Amino acid sequence: MSKESTNGVKNHAERLREAGLKATGPRLAILAALEQERCHPGAEQIHAMLAGNHPSLSLSTVYTTLEAFVRAGLIRKVAAGDGRLRVDGTCEDHDHALCRRCGTIFDVDRSCYPLPQAPDCLPSGLDVVGVRVEYEVICKDCRGGNDGAERTTDDKRN
Secondary structure (H helix, E strand, C coil), X not given: CCHHHHHHHXXXXXXXXXXXXXXCHHHHHHHXXXXXXXXXXXXXXXXXHHHCCCCCCCHXXXXXXXXXXXXXXXXXXXXXXXXXXXXXXXXXXXXXXXXXXXXXXXXEEHHHCCCCCCCCCCCCCCCCCCCCCEEEECCHHXXXXXXXXXXXXXXXXX
16 A cells, blocks of 8 residues: 555544544545545445445445435535435535536535625524535536527437
């Protein structure tokens, strides 16, 4: 194992322990995969990525681990148009743009715009601890040569 690999595993194990989780083999592998894969994968994608090197890893374990990571604050759930669990392993604050056609999720850097203030009409006693902005977009690939006009599903098949 290379020194860089060893440091990565140590860093992942440290992050898990700091989040109150045991550093098990499956958790280390899943956390490393999320760090490498910035495509906002779902449990099925993560399982497929890891199955070759971790044949005993079940899809159920991946789902359970992702939920534990969400509860511990290591990752966050990402709303996707297909209703399946997708996650974001990027620690830095950022928002998302979701293509309404293909479901691709793009990261949006928060430093390029001001965040909204909490509305005065929130019920009393609530402390705002975060804000998430999600843009609904049509990506360049889905827009094609339609000059920015949204295509219907029937148009996309042609």
